[in-house]
Every structure is written in structure tokens, then in C-alpha cells.
Amino acid sequence: MSRLPGLAQHWAIVSRLLDEALALPAEARAAWLDALEGDARQHRETLMALLKTQAGLDTDDFLETLPPGGAAILGASGLEPRAGEQIGPYRLIRELGRGGMALVWLAERNDGVAARRVALKLPRLAWGQAFSERLAREREILAGLEHEHIARLYDAGTDSQGRPFISMQYVEGEPIDAYCRRHALSPAERIGLLLQAMSAVAHAHGRLVVHRDLKPGNVLVDDQRRVTLLDFGVAKLLDDGLAGSTALTQLSGRALTPDYASPEQIRGEPLGTASDVYSLGVLAYELLAGTKPYRLTRGTAAELEEAITTADPPRASDAAATPLLKKALRGDLDAILSRALKKEVADRYPSVDAFAQDLQRHLRGEPVLARPDSRAYRLAKFVGRHRLAVALGSAATLSLLAGGVLTAWQAHQAREQEQRASAEVLRQRATQDLYIETLSRLSVLAAEEPQALTRPGAVTSVLLEKLHALAPSVADRPDARGAQLEAVMVQLNYDHRFKESLAVGQEYLALLKEHGAPPSQVINAFASLGRTLFQLGRLDESEAMRRAGLAWMPDAHDRETELLRMTIAADLGGLLTNRGRREEALSVLTQADQLATKYGGAQHLRYESLMRLGMFYLGFDDTRALQLLRQARVELRANGAADEDTVAQMEWQLGDALLANGLTSEAEAAMQASLASYRRAYGRESRSAVRAFGRSVAVTARLDPARAETLIAEEREALVRQSGALSVQSDGLLRAREFEAAWLSGDVKKSHSFALPDESALKSPAAVRENEALILLAAQAAVQDGRAQAAQRPLELLLTHWPDGHTPKRTRLRMEQVMAEAQLAAGAPADAQRTAQVLATMIETAHGTASPSYRAALSVVALAAAQAGDSKAASQALAVIAPLPRPPFPSAAERADTELRRAEALRLLGRAEEAAAIAREVLPTLRAQDPLSPRLALARRLGALSRSDASPDVSRSTGQDKRGGAT
Numbered sequence: 001m002s003r004l005p006g007l008a009q010h011w012a013i014v015s016r017l018l019d020e021a022l023a024l025p026a027e028a029r030a031a032w033l034d035a036l037e038g039d040a041r042q043h044r045e046t047l048m049a050l051l052k053t054q055a056g057l058d059t060d061d062f063l064e065t066l067p068p069g070g071a072a073i074l075g076a077s078g079l080e081p082r083a084g085e086q087i088g089p090y091r092l093i094r095e096l097g098r099g100g101m102a103l104v105w106l107a108e109r110n111d112g113v114a115a116r117r118v119a120l121k122l123p124r125l126a127w128g129q130a131f132s133e134r135l136a137r138e139r140e141i142l143a144g145l146e147h148e149h150i151a152r153l154y155d156a157g158t159d160s161q162g163r164p165f166i167s168m169q170y171v172e173g174e175p176i177d178a179y180c181r182r183h184a185l186s187p188a189e190r191i192g193l194l195l196q197a198m199s200a201v202a203h204a205h206g207r208l209v210v211h212r213d214l215k216p217g218n219v220l221v222d223d224q225r226r227v228t229l230l231d232f233g234v235a236k237l238l239d240d241g242l243a244g245s246t247a248l249t250q251l252s253g254r255a256l257t258p259d260y261a262s263p264e265q266i267r268g269e270p271l272g273t274a275s276d277v278y279s280l281g282v283l284a285y286e287l288l289a290g291t292k293p294y295r296l297t298r299g300t301a302a303e304l305e306e307a308i309t310t311a312d313p314p315r316a317s318d319a320a321a322t323p324l325l326k327k328a329l330r331g332d333l334d335a336i337l338s339r340a341l342k343k344e345v346a347d348r349y350p351s352v353d354a355f356a357q358d359l360q361r362h363l364r365g366e367p368v369l370a371r372p373d374s375r376a377y378r379l380a381k382f383v384g385r386h387r388l389a390v391a392l393g394s395a396a397t398l399s400l401l402a403g404g405v406l407t408a409w410q411a412h413q414a415r416e417q418e419q420r421a422s423a424e425v426l427r428q429r430a431t432q433d434l435y436i437e438t439l440s441r442l443s444v445l446a447a448e449e450p451q452a453l454t455r456p457g458a459v460t461s462v463l464l465e466k467l468h469a470l471a472p473s474v475a476d477r478p479d480a481r482g483a484q485l486e487a488v489m490v491q492l493n494y495d496h497r498f499k500e501s502l503a504v505g506q507e508y509l510a511l512l513k514e515h516g517a518p519p520s521q522v523i524n525a526f527a528s529l530g531r532t533l534f535q536l537g538r539l540d541e542s543e544a545m546r547r548a549g550l551a552w553m554p555d556a557h558d559r560e561t562e563l564l565r566m567t568i569a570a571d572l573g574g575l576l577t578n579r580g581r582r583e584e585a586l587s588v589l590t591q592a593d594q595l596a597t598k599y600g601g602a603q604h605l606r607y608e609s610l611m612r613l614g615m616f617y618l619g620f621d622d623t624r625a626l627q628l629l630r631q632a633r634v635e636l637r638a639n640g641a642a643d644e645d646t647v648a649q650m651e652w653q654l655g656d657a658l659l660a661n662g663l664t665s666e667a668e669a670a671m672q673a674s675l676a677s678y679r680r681a682y683g684r685e686s687r688s689a690v691r692a693f694g695r696s697v698a699v700t701a702r703l704d705p706a707r708a709e710t711l712i713a714e715e716r717e718a719l720v721r722q723s724g725a726l727s728v729q730s731d732g733l734l735r736a737r738e739f740e741a742a743w744l745s746g747d748v749k750k751s752h753s754f755a756l757p758d759e760s761a762l763k764s765p766a767a768v769r770e771n772e773a774l775i776l777l778a779a780q781a782a783v784q785d786g787r788a789q790a791a792q793r794p795l796e797l798l799l800t801h802w803p804d805g806h807t808p809k810r811t812r813l814r815m816e817q818v819m820a821e822a823q824l825a826a827g828a829p830a831d832a833q834r835t836a837q838v839l840a841t842m843i844e845t846a847h848g849t850a851s852p853s854y855r856a857a858l859s860v861v862a863l864a865a866a867q868a869g870d871s872k873a874a875s876q877a878l879a880v881i882a883p884l885p886r887p888p889f890p891s892a893a894e895r896a897d898t899e900l901r902r903a904e905a906l907r908l909l910g911r912a913e914e915a916a917a918i919a920r921e922v923l924p925t926l927r928a929q930d931p932l933s934p935r936l937a938l939a940r941r942l943g944a945l946s947r948s949d950a951s952p953d954v955s956r957s958t959g960q961d962k963r964g965g966a967t
Contacts, residue, residue, distance in 0.1 A: 017047055081105060081122060087159045090120050090167060106170060109155075118154055118167040145207060148644045148680045149200035150229050171228045173220035180287055187328045190287045191359050192640020196227035198280060198356040204229075205273045205352060206459065212271060214279035215260040216286070224673075225637050259292060263343050274345040277355055281340025281348075284359075288329060289316040293341060313341055332362045335370035350432055363603065430480030431487050437466045460495045463488055467504070478515040482508060489528060494645075496682075498535045505529045519553035520560035526552065527568040534575065543579075546572040559599050566595035566605070570612045577616045580809045582846055589613050607635035607642075607650070615653055619810035620848030622660040622887065629654045648677035648688075652695060660852075662888025664702050671696035685723045685730070694733045694773065698740060702891035705745035705928065712737050729770065736774040743781040744893045746933020751785040754778070757794045765801035772798060772811070779818050784934055788825035795819045813839065813853050820860045821897075829867040836860035852887045852894070859901035866908040874905050892925035896935050903942045912945040919943035 017040060021029050036044050081103065085092045090107040096119060097104045107120040146152075152169040159165060173179070176197070180190050197219050204211060211218075211229070218231045262278035264271060285293045293313030313319075316337050317329040336358050342348045349355040358368045441462050467488045474480040485508035492501035509525040511517075526549025533542035549568045553561070573589035576582075593609040600606055610632035617625035629650075636642050636650050655670035675692040682688050693715055701708035716734050720726055726734075735754065742750040756778050762768045768775075775794045782791035799815055816839040823832035840857040848854060858877045865873035881902060889895035903918040919942035929936040 017043060021047060087120060087122065087163070087165055088157050089155075090118065090165075092120070093117075107167070109167075116154070117170045119151070119170045121166050121168065123163060145204055145209065146680050146683060147200050147203040148647065148677050149196050149227050150203065150680075152680065168230075169228070171220045171222065171230070173222040173226075173228060175216040176219040176221050176227065176283070177216040177287060179221040187288055187325070187333070188363060189638070189640065191284075191363060192638075193221060193225065193227055194280070194284055194287065195356055195359060195640060197229055197283075198352050198359075200227070200229040201276055201280065202352040202356065205276070210271055210273055211276050211279075212265070213260075214276055214283060216283065219283070225640070259294075264345065272345070273351060274348050277340055277348050277352055278342075280352065280355065281337055284340065285313070285316055285319075285337050288333060288337070289319045290321055290325065291319050293319070293337075312343075332368050332370070336362065336368060339370040350436070354432065430474060430477070430483045434463070434466055434470060434484045434487060437470065438463045441466065457495055457497065460491055460497065463491055464500065464504075478511055482511050482515075482517070482521075485511065486525070493528070493532060493535075494643075496535075496688075498532050502529065502532045502536065505532060518560070519556040520558070520564045523549045523552050523561065523564040523568055525549075527564065527571060530568065530571055530575075539575065539579065543572065543575055546575065562595050562599045563605060566592050566600065567608060569595065570609045574612045574615065577612070578809060580812070582616070585616060589616055604635045604638040604640075607632045607639060610635060611650060611653060614657060618653075618657055618660060619813060619853065620843070620846055620851055622657065622851060626654075626657040626661050626663075629657045644677055644681040648674045648681065648692070650674075651677065652692065655695065655699065659699055659702070659890045660888070662890065664699060664890065668696070668699045668703060671699050685719055685727075687729060690719070690730045690733055694737050697737050701737070701741040701744050702893075705741045705747075708741045709738065709750075712741070732771055732774045736777045739774070739777040739781040743777065743784055744891060745928065745930050746784065746893070746935050747930040748785040748932060748934060750930075751781040752787075754781070756782060756787065756790055759793055759797070762794060762797055768794075768797045768801040772802075776814060776818050779822050783818075783821050783825040788822045792819075792822050792826060795822055813843065816842070817853060817856055817860070820857070820864075824860055824864050824867075829864040833861055833864035833868060833870075833873070836864060850885065850887055852889050852898070855881060855884065855887060856894075856898045856901075859898045859905070862905040863901045863908075866905040871909060874909060878902065878905060878909075892928070893935065896922045896926055896939065900935060900938050900942065904938070907942060907945065915942050916945040919945075 017036075021032060024032055033044055033048055036047075081087065081092055081095075083092055083094055087105075087107065089109050089111040091110045093106045093108060095103065095105050103122045105120045105122065106117060108117045151171060153166065154169065155167040157165060174182070176193055179185075180193070185193070197214075201211060201214065213231060218229065220228050220230060222228070258266070260279045260282045262271070262275040265275055282293060293316075315329075315334045317326045317331075317334050320326045320329055336355075339347070339358075340349055340355055349358070354369070358370055361368045438459075467484055470484065471481065474484065485504055489501050489505040489508055492498070492504060505525065505528055509522070509529060512522045512525055526545055530542050530546040530549065533539075533545055546568050550565060550572060569588050569592035573585045573592055576585035576588060589609065589612050593606065593613060596606040596609040610628050614625045614629035614632060617628065619625075633650055633654055636646070642650075651670045651674035655667045655674060658664075658667035658670060671692070675689065675696045678686070678689040678692040697708050697711050697715075700711060712734055716726065719730055739751065739754055742748075742754070757771055757775050762771060771794075775791075775798050779788075779791035779795050782788050795815070795818065799819060802812065802815065816835060820832045820836040820839060823829075823835060836857045840854060840861060843849060843851065843854045843857065858881050862874045862877035862881070865871075865877060889898070899918050899922050903915040903922075906912075906915040906918070919939045923939045923943055926933070926936050926939060
């Protein structure tokens with residue numbers, strides 16, 4: 001059939017009839033067609049063609065190619081979507097892919113709500129109840145999955161034709177296999193990408209979702225080596241019962257890709273998480289060996305099904321094409337892949353996490369659970385992890401490697417490694433037991449009390465409950481109990497339940513000490529507790545905990561212990577930096593980086609120490625900070641196994657450094673990446689995500705204040721829609737950014753429409769510190785719009801109640817600068833000069849004279865002294881500024897404020913030509929200012945000065961000029 005006549009005008013009738021037909025068993029449809037009567041009978045031929053097209057579909061994967069016959073029918077119908085067509089609130093741009101039941105188009109929302117490009121999933125021409133149910137299921141599943149590596153669901157609905165659609169995150173990437181080939185990635189790099197995909201699948205399994213169609217086309221990699229998992233259209237909720245399926249040829253039956261299907265999928269048996277483990281095994285085999293695990297002679301579907309269900313695949317090392325690749329795969333990776341591809345579910349890894357953990361052990365050079373648990377194997381792994389020590393060892397050590405006799409010392413070392421490997425196996429099994437018990441309980445709750453799982457933290461609460469319930473059964477097995485305590489401690493931290501995490505962690509640390517655990521485990525526990533105490537604001541205890549960990553077992557120098565020392569040293573150095581103890585911090589951070597370079601280079605673990613060093617220099621030597629943080633991001637990406645928080649924090653800190661160096665567009669991209677990570681991890685309304693939004697929109701405001709104001713309004717509306725009401729903290733953060741956008745644009749009218757922080761709401765030190773951003777940004781806006789005096793009291797409270805006093809740290813420097821500017825604008829030049837001079841001295845002591853903060857502080861000193869009639873002090877400050885290299889500023893407005901203070905001081909000293917030259921240089925950068933912007937007016941006034949305007953009489957500065965030059 002080449003055409004479907006008149007279909008467009010009769011689609012409503014045809015659609016209704018098609019729903020009826022698709023609701024029938026396939027064998028009953030011919031009789032139903034023959035029985036059609038009246039007006040319905042004229043559509044019999046059309047319905048027959050549509051059902052024929054539909055019956056040939058065995059998958060709804062949108063990356064597969066549409067059969068040629070189906071394409072001919074669609075093309076003739078006139079109903080296939082076209083570029084420019086409106087689908088609900090979306091305008092179609094171009095087709096991205098098509099499959100058996102679905103089309104996917106690149107589209108953009110154009111109704112003014114949220115301008116973004118999306119992947120819009122639509123039915124092919126023939127849709128009915130089956131497709132609508134699948135799309136509804138995909139929508140419900142995606143709505144419950146929030147993960148860095150899962151394509152996010154944005155919207156769902158129907159268009160004017162009743163055609164269902166869902167809109168998802170548009171991922172600019174390529175299938176993982178193509179990406180690996182194009183970039184010629186090493187096996188370790190490919191495993192890094194696989195681990196990202198596995199974390200997404202494990203997240204889905206934790207929410208009782210089985211994907212059922214894992215393959216390269218559904219795992220995309222972008223230019224930043226970030227993996228995104230697509231297409232949950234055939235996924236199944238475990239609380240619906242194990243996912244059953246029917247014959248491959250049955251309509252709406254098994255939607256799978258045979259090359260990656262598990263044996264139980266092929267056999268039509270119920271499916272669980274083990275099916276995804278198998279599919280990931282096929283994907284891993286293909287990526288690492290460069291070929292699929294089954295070699296076919298005839299290439300038929302029947303032969304493939306037979307191979308999957310009965311034949312054992314060759315070892316990956318045997319299938320690999322090159323000798324170098326064969327060597328890399330031989331041993332651990334052969335064993336890992338073999339276990340993942342076992343025919344029987346019980347013989348595979350019990351979970352995706354277990355599969356991923358074995359790959360991580362392989363990368364770390366540790367024994368993997370897939371290998372036989374023999375002494376020779378464990379000893380070989382020990383040698384592999386300690387090649388340097390072995391190479392520098394005695395002749396007896398070399399004879400050991402050749403099968404010689406063990407000395408007493410060597411026998412002790414081998415036994416220790418054997419015990420540790422055995423203990424690790426027991427620890428893993430104990431953790432698996434805990435999670436199996438937890439998942440069992442969750443399955444019961446999902447069936448009997450589904451509302452219980454909707455409460456925040458429900459899953460973690462069940463995990464904590466099971467931890468306590470299992471305590472008696474492992475009371476005589478400290479390793480098993482310790483593994484369970486560690487797992488729950490980490491999970492509680494991830495869920496921001498820090499008080500409960502602290503209690504579990506303290507029990508865990510005490511257990512490790514009591515039973516003489518390896519030093520690396522003990523130091524790791526100290527590190528975790530130090531971070532938890534930091535999150536609770538107990539900084540003295542956090543510092544003490546980290547120092548205790550750093551000092552633990554000083555004579556232990558094995559690689560694992562030294563790497564944990566590196567981690568805790570980096571944490572301690574970051575804390576000391578935060579507390580303003582810079583010399584001590586630099587010493588500790590340097591020690592951490594030396595350990596990272598020496599022991600962690602191969603695994604790219606140096607990112608942690610580089611991040612801390614970058615933040616140490618930020619605000620004092622911004623060029624050095626950016627260099628270190630860029631290097632840290634390279635290391636982090638090469639590592640490939642960092643958690644969500646680490647990635648989000650990395651992008652945030654890099655964004656700060658880019659902004660400090662004037663690279664505003666790059667900074668915006670980094671901040672948006674950080675925001676996306678926090679939203680995926682914790683949800684849009686979470687405190688972490690709202691703070692990340694504040695940082696992101698602050699960068700946007702430096703590029704385009706009007707766009708920032710629009711984004712803030714949209715975010716406020718979205719949070720209210722999502723949560724019903726805006727929390728006090730979220731409202732404060734959004735108001736702070738509104739002040740900032742108005743200040744940057746010079747929009748005095750907008751600033752006046754915002755209320756300054758109410759002193760009555762700042763009753764406690766904690767409340768003052770909580771409102772730090774709001775107080776500072778409101779004060780900056782008030783300096784500009786003539787309300788500087790009203791802003792001084794909140795600033796005084798902030799400076800009084802901020803921890804650690806006058807310590808040289810970025811936040812404190814900014815507070816002092818804003819206070820000096822407020823004093824100057826309020827007509828108190830003597831106070832402003834004193835505050836700014838203290839600030840300049842603080843920065844000099846910390847060796848930060850190349851920073852914008854130093855230049856800003858000296859500009860306040862100069863103008864305040866000039867206004868106070870102290871020409872000598874003003875001239876001295878200007879003389880210090882003159883030879884300094886000009887640092888990049890985050891925005892043109894911030895640069896202009898500093899330079900115009902300098903120009904105004906020069907004017908008051910009678911150096912009008914110099915003042916005018918500075919103002920004329922600044923003026924072209926202020927094109928984005930509001931027409932009534934005070935800084936724009938000041939620049940114009942100073943730029944118009946001539947020699948006749950020069951006057952050494954500082955008393956001429958009156959009125960608003962005494963408020964920092966605003967007019």
C-alpha cells in the first residue's frame with residue numbers, strides 16, 4: 001500500500017477505531033475488521049495498513065531505523081511531524097531518531113515559560129492505547145528518577161490531535177561505543193564511562209526500576225565525557241511484579257534489542273535486576289574487547305537467540321583484536337565479564353553495584369570477587385599493587401615471585417594480604433546482606449504501604465532500621481558489622497542526615513580501633529567523621545578529628561594508607577584555609593598534593609588536593625587558582641568514578657575561579673553544570689540546588705542583569721509550584737540575587753522596590769550568618785541607591801557574629817569591603833578609611849595584592865582620605881595602585897566602581913585630567929547599565945572634566961559625592 005487516502009481529515013475517527021483494534025488480541029483483529037459496518041467500514045483498508053505496520057514492531061527504541069515499508073506509509077500520510085510544527089508548547093526543529101513505535105525530535109519550548117531545547121518523544125503514525133500506556137509508564141518512571149547520568153524528564157501531555165508526548169533532557173552526545181572508538185580510549189577510560197552508566201542503572205534499581213533495554217545507543221557520552229542513560233520506555237517497575245514478556249513478534253510484547261538481551265528475556269521469563277546486569281555485561285564486553293560476545297555464522301535472529309540462551313561466549317581476551325588488548329583483558333576482566341554473562345541469574349553478580357565494585361577493584365589493583373579465592377591470586381594482586389616495593393626488595397623477594405621459599409617476614413606479609421582479601425570478601429557479603437534485606441522491605445512497603453515510600457528519606461530510614469535489626473547477627477563478626485556501619489554512614493551523609501551519620505560513624509570508628517583494623521580503614525573513618533562534623537558546623541571538633549586521623553599510625557606507609565592520609569590532609573587544609581590560618585593550611589595542602597602525586601597518579605586521584613590548593617589561592621592569586629582548578633577538573637574527569645557531590649563542587653569552584661579571572665561566559669557554563677548536578681542529586685527545591693541556582697544566576701547577572709532577573713522570577717514561580725510555598729531560606733537567597741542584579745545594572749528604582757533585611761529577623765548569630773548573602777548584596781545595592789546608612793546595622797551584626805574574626809578569607813574580605821563602601825557612601829569617610837586600610841593590610845599579609853579586592857580596598861582608602869581632607873594619605877594610596885597590574889574583574893560594573901573611586905579621588909586632589917582619562921576608559925564598558933544608573937552618571941560627569949575643573953580644594957565634594965561619588 002503506497003498511500004492512506006484522506007487520513008488527515010478523518011484522523012479522529014481512525015484513531016478511535018485503532019484504539020479498539022489494538023485492545024484486541026492479534027488473532028482477533030481480522031474478524032473485527034471484517035465485521036466493521038456503516039461509516040467505520042470505509043476506513044477498513046486504512047486500519048488494515050496501520051495494523052500491519054504496527055504488527056511488525058518489536059521495539060520502541062527510538063535510535064533504531066524504521067522499516068522501509070513503514071516509512072513509505074508515513075511519508076504518504078501527510079500526518080508525520082514536520083519541522084516548525086507545534087506540539088503542545090513545543091516547536092519541532094529536526095528529527096533525532098525513530099524506532100518501532102516512537103519518533104524523537106529536537107524541539108524548543110516557545111510559550112515563554114522556560115526557553116530550553118528538549119528531546120520530544122512522539123508516537124509514530126499508528127498509536128493507540130498500548131503506546132499511550134508505554135509513554136505514560138515512561139513518564140512515571142522518569143519522574144521518580146533524579147540522577148546525574150539519567151536523562152531528565154521535563155514535561156508530558158497531549159497535543160491538539162490527542163497525540164501523547166513527553167519532553168526530556170536533550171543530550172548532545174554520541175553512543176558510548178562510537179565515542180570510545182573515535183577517541184581511542186584505553187580500557188581503564190572505557191571502564192570509567194561504564195561506571196557512570198552503572199551508577200545510573202543502580203539508582204534506577206534502588207527505586208525498583210529495571211531498564212530492560214541497555215545498549216550503546218541508549219548510553220550517550222558528551223564532549224565532557226559525561227554519560228547519560230536514555231530511553232526508559234520499556235522499563236518496568238518491580239513493584240508491579242517481575243517484568244513478564246511474551247514472544248518477540250507479539251504486538252506490544254517484548255521491546256528489546258536481541259544483541260543485548262538476557263537469556264531470560266529471550267526465553268520470555270519474568271525479569272529482575274539481573275537482566276540489566278547481563279545487558280551491562282554485553283555492553284562492557286563489546287567496549288573492552290571491541291566485538292560482541294557471540295559470533296554467528298548465519299547471522300539470523302534464531303541463531304542469535306540460540307547463542308544467548310545456550311552458548312558460552314569466548315573469553316574477552318581471546319576475542320580481542322590486538323596483543324596489547326588481549327593482555328589488558330586477560331585475568332581479572334575476563335573473570336568479571338564472564339560472571340556478568342552467566343546464563344543463570346544466580347551465577348551472575350547479585351547487583352549492578354557489585355558488578356561496578358569489582359571493576360573498581362580491578363582499577364585499584366585489588367583482588368576481584370569474580371576470581372578464584374586462592375592464595376596465589378591474592379599474592380599476585382599484592383605484588384601488582386606494590387610494584388615499587390617489590391622492585392626495591394631483596395633477592396629473596398624476587399625468588400618469591402619465581403616460586404622460591406618465603407622468608408619469615410615475607411610469609412607474614414603474604415598471610416596479612418590473604419587475611420585482608422578474605423576479610424574484604426566477607427565485608428562485601430555483609431553489605432550485600434544489608435541491602436538485600438533493605439530491598440526486600442522496600443518491596444513489601446511498595447506493595448502494602450506505597451505512601452510510606454513517598455516520605456522524604458524513606459529509603460534511608462529503612463536502611464537504618466535494617467542496620468539495627470541485623471546487629472545481633474553480626475555481633476561476633478566485627479568486619480561484617482563494620483562494613484554495614486560504613487555503608488549506612490556514607491548513605492546518611494549523602495542524604496544530608498548528618499546527626500544520624502555522626503552517631504553511626506562514631507560507632508564504626510570505635511569498632512575499627514577496638515579490633516585493630518588496617519590503618520587505611522581507620523583514617524578513612526576519621527575523614528568521614530571530620531566531614532560530617534564540618535557539615536554540622538562543629539568546626540573545632542572537625543579540625544580535631546582530622547588531625548587525629550592524619551596522626552594515626554605514623555609508621556604505616558603502604559599505598560592505601562598514604563592515599564587516605566592525602567584525603568584527610570586535603571580536608572584539613574581546606575578547613576584551615578576556611579578558618580584563615582593560611583600558612584598552616586598551605587603546609588598541610590602541600591603535603592596532601594605530594595602524597596597524591598606519589599601514590600595516586602595512575603588513578604588520577606590528585607584532583608582532590610588540586611581542588612583544595614585552588615581554593616586556597618582563590619581571591620589572593622586568582623591566576624594560580626584557575627590553573628590549579630583546571631588541572632583538577634582534568635584529573636577528576638580522567639578518574640571517571642567521582643560521586644555527584646564531588647563533580648558539582650568541582651564545577652562550582654572552577655566557576656568561581658573563571659569568574660575571578662574575568663572569564664564570565666566560561667564561568668556561567670561551569671555554574672550551570674554544577675546546578676544541574678545538584679538538581680539531579682537532591683531535587684530542585686533542595687537547599688543545595690537553590691544555593692547552586694544563586695551562584696549560577698549571579699554569573700548570569702554579570703553578563704546580562706535583565707536575563708538574570710527573568711531567571712530569578714521563573715525560579716521563584718517554579719519552586720512555589722513544586723513545593724506549595726517558598727521556604728524562608730530559599731526566599732532569602734532569591735531576594736539576595738534580585739538585589740545583586742539591580743546593583744550590577746545600576747537600576748536604582750528596582751533596588752528601592754526591595755526591602756532591606758529587617759533587623760528584627762536577625763535576632764541570633766545563626767540567623768545573621770544564615771542571611772550573609774542577603775545582607776551583603778542588599779548593602780551593595782543600598783550604597784548605590786542612597787540607603788547606605790540603613791544597611792550599616794545589618795553589616796555590623798554580620799561582622800560581629802561571623803566566625804573567626806578578622807581572618808584573611810574570601811568571605812571576610814568581601815564583608816570588610818562592603819562595610820567600607822557603605823561607610824563611605826553614608827558620609828563617614830574617616831570610618832571608611834580605617835576599615836579599608838585594615839582590609840588592605842589583611843590582604844597584603846596574605847600575599848594577595850594581585851587581586852581585585854586589594855585594588856578596591858585602596859580605592860576606598862584614597863577616596864575616603866581625599867574626602868576627609870587627608871591629601872597625603874589619598875596620594876599614597878593612589879601611588880600604591882598606579883604600578884599594580886590591573887587584575888580582571890568579574891564584571892564591568894565591579895571594575896567601574898573601583899576605577900571611578902580612584903578617578904573621584906584624583907578629581908578631589910586637583911588632578912582632573914587623570915580623573916577624566918580613567919572615566920573615559922570606563923564609559924564604553926557600561927553600555928548595559930540602566931539609563932538612570934548612578935555609576936553611569938558619575939562616569940559621564942568625570943569623563944567631561946577639563947583642566948579648568950581641577951581644584952585641590954577637597955571641600956568641593958559635597959552632597960551625594962560624599963556617598964562615594966553617586967549622583
